[in-house]
Amino acid sequence: MAASPHVDIAVPVRAKLSALWATLMFCYIYGDYFGLYVPGKLSGMIEGAGPIGPVSQGTLVITAVLLAVPGLMVFLSLVLPVAICRWSNIVLAAFYIAVMVLTMPGAWNFYLLLGVIEIGLGLLTLWYAWSWPRQASTQTGVES
Numbered sequence: 341m342a343a344s345p346h347v348d349i350a351v352p353v354r355a356k357l358s359a360l361w362a363t364l365m366f367c368y369i370y371g372d373y374f375g376l377y378v379p380g381k382l383s384g385m386i387e388g389a390g391p392i393g394p395v396s397q398g399t400l401v402i403t404a405v406l407l408a409v410p411g412l413m414v415f416l417s418l419v420l421p422v423a424i425c426r427w428s429n430i431v432l433a434a435f436y437i438a439v440m441v442l443t444m445p446g447a448w449n450f451y452l453l454l455g456v457i458e459i460g461l462g463l464l465t466l467w468y469a470w471s472w473p474r475q476a477s478t479q480t481g482v483e484s
Contacts, residue, residue, distance in 0.1 A: 364465075367458050378448060
């Protein structure tokens with residue numbers, strides 16, 4: 341096969357992490373939107389049933405935080421100092437994978453599909469953050 345005439349520019353880890361969080365947010369938005377079509381969902385919302393229990397200011401703040409953090413990670417993955425960025429991506433990706441695993445049982449098929457995609461995105465986030473390239477040490481000649 342002939343070599344491609346196109347230049348393939350390496351994508352920095354920060355850009356990959358940011359894109360993964362942005363993609364995760366799209367899956368969240370679609371999941372929540374499609375969830376509105378589940379029979380009884382809207383009537384339950386009108387009656388005060390929320391995503392994590394009866395609707396209250398507290399439960400909506402918790403829900404807002406759960407949804408805001410991945411959105412913030414789109415930006416923070418690009419600007420945080422490398423050590424903080426790496427560990428925040430590892431910890432938060434693991435946390436959101438756990439959230440998906442805990443919320444998937446008994447869900448409709450569309451939610452299961454999006455959940456599997458979200459878990460995959462989380463695993464990629466973990467992998468890219470965990471395997472973040474290290475600088476070679478100039479004193480010892482080995483990677484640190």
